[in-house]
Amino acid sequence: MKSVFFFFIDGLGIGQAGENNPLSHLVDGGFSEMAGCRSWTEEDFTSRAEDRLFRSPIDARLGIEGLPQSGTGQSTIFTGVNCAELAKRHYGPYPHSTSRPILAESNLYHQVGATYSAFANAYPSRFFDYARKRNRWSTTTRCCLESGVTIRSIADLENGVAIAADLTGSGLANVAETDLTVITEREAARRIAGLCKKYRLVVFEYFHTDKAGHAQNGAAAARCCESIDRFLSGLLEFMDFGSNSVVISSDHGNIEDLGVKTHTLNDVPLVVRGPAAIYFRSVNDLTGIAGAITAATAQ
Numbered sequence: 001m002k003s004v005f006f007f008f009i010d011g012l013g014i015g016q017a018g019e020n021n022p023l024s025h026l027v028d029g030g031f032s033e034m035a036g037c038r039s040w041t042e043e044d045f046t047s048r049a050e051d052r053l054f055r056s057p058i059d060a061r062l063g064i065e066g067l068p069q070s071g072t073g074q075s076t077i078f079t080g081v082n083c084a085e086l087a088k089r090h091y092g093p094y095p096h097s098t099s100r101p102i103l104a105e106s107n108l109y110h111q112v113g114a115t116y117s118a119f120a121n122a123y124p125s126r127f128f129d130y131a132r133k134r135n136r137w138s139t140t141t142r143c144c145l146e147s148g149v150t151i152r153s154i155a156d157l158e159n160g161v162a163i164a165a166d167l168t169g170s171g172l173a174n175v176a177e178t179d180l181t182v183i184t185e186r187e188a189a190r191r192i193a194g195l196c197k198k199y200r201l202v203v204f205e206y207f208h209t210d211k212a213g214h215a216q217n218g219a220a221a222a223r224c225c226e227s228i229d230r231f232l233s234g235l236l237e238f239m240d241f242g243s244n245s246v247v248i249s250s251d252h253g254n255i256e257d258l259g260v261k262t263h264t265l266n267d268v269p270l271v272v273r274g275p276a277a278i279y280f281r282s283v284n285d286l287t288g289i290a291g292a293i294t295a296a297t298a299q
Contacts, residue, residue, distance in 0.1 A: 003196040003244045004276050004297050005235070006108075006203045008077070008140070009228065010070065011210030013253020013266030014057045017041040020259040022221040030232025031225075034246065035271050041256075045269060052241065054277040057267035059285035060252045066090045067263040070210070073251030073286060074139035075099035078108045080290035095139050103139070108201070109147035111294040116200040119144050120192060122157035122164055124176035140205045154178065161195070163188045166208055167231050185227055189234025196244050200297040213254030214261055221255050236273075245274030245296060249289055 017024040023040045026032065031040050035055050038044045047056040060068045062076060064084040069092030075083035079102045087096040095103060109117045119140065128151075131137050137145060144151045154176055156162035157169065164172040164180075167188045173180045195202045206228065212220040235246055248271040253264035270289070272280045276296035283292055 001197070001200065001243070002275065002297065003199060004201050004274075004293055005192055005196055005239070005244065005246050006201065006293060007235075007246060007248045008074075008203065008205045009209055009248065009250045010074075010205065010207040011213050011252060011254030011263065012040075012250040013060070013256045013264050013268050014040060014042055014045045015253060015256030015264065015266050017043055021256050022218065022225045022258070023256055025222075026225060026229050029229040030234075030236060031229050033236055034232045034248070034273055035269075040269055042266075049281050050277065052274055052277050054270070054272040054280045056270050056284070058249070058270045058283060058288075060250070060268045061265060062090075062285060062287070064088075064090055067265065068252035069093070069263065070251050071095050071139065072099065075103060076286040077249065077251060077289050078139055078143050079103060079106055080111075080287055081106075082287050093138070094136055095142060099139075100142070103142055104146040107143040107147060108203075108290045108293060109143055109149045111290060112201045112297050114147045114149050116297070117147070117149050118195050118199040118202045119149050119151060120163055120195060120202055120204040122152045122154060122162035122172075124154055124172065124178075126175070126177070138205075140203065154180070157181075160191060163191055163204065165206065167206070167227055171208075184234075185230035186234040186237070189231050190238045192235065193238035193240070193244075196239065201293065209255045213256075213258065213263075216258050216261055218258055221258055224255065239274070241274045243275065245272060245276035247272050247276065247280075247289070247293060249286075251286070 071092035072084040152162035253266035
């Protein structure tokens with residue numbers, strides 16, 4: 001079975017190399033190898049299209065003035081509809097009221113098929129309590145609710161069929177208020193490869209990049225990027241790229257410029273490794289991601 005792993009990284013743009021960009025120093029690991037031996041900086045991350053590799057900076061501004069935000073950006077990614085245009089502004093961090101009907105009716109899991117889709121993130125019980133009480137669901141979890149895809153728990157994490165938002169689980173124990181088995185990024189990649197044998201679409205959201213960017217915390221940003229770098233190396237080791245593909249993108253820039261506390265106007269990366277690459281050749285902004293994933297998983 002052909003499968004697509006969509007690795008959604010919150011707040012990762014393509015910015016200028018330099019001391020404010022923690023991606024500048026990652027030139028020979030998982031980031032570079034996944035993108036065809038290029039660094040994820042403005043000077044080096046040029047467009048490239050081959051049968052099994054697509055790499056391009058893509059637009060996250062969506063024709064709307066102001067800084068791109070998570071709510072409308074992620075809703076656009078997971079529906080293929082320009083939700084910033086629909087709301088007439090960028091909005092976040094949660095989905096705008098104008099986006100919710102579209103998320104309910106035609107999000108990515110609906111398009112691929114809920115029974116063929118998995119969301120790999122594991123959440124502690126306090127997340128569910130908070131979200132239900134306030135009806136404040138992130139775009140990714142709202143997509144699950146609206147389509148019937150399981151939102152995985154700490155039990156799934158301990159059973160080896162989910163991964164923590166920080167990949168290893170080292171930071172989740174305090175939030176979960178329980179003892180957890182900490183894993184390596186390599187093991188997290190192996191779990192993702194295992195899920196790809198069972199589902200046509202596997203999604204994982206990493207949001208600590210956005211948090212580190214807002215905090216302008218260089219040490220935290222470096223830890224995030226280095227952890228992702230190790231995870232990407234693991235994917236390159238465990239994924240069967242003969243039939244499976246990895247798609248990586250983001251909703252807006254942030255961590256690539258620690259000189260500012262806000263999001264940025266930078267393009268975001270789109271990297272596709274594997275047979276799905278041919279479906280992304282015409283994608284130049286966030287609106288094209290959902291359709292290309294759906295087309296790739298239908299084959």
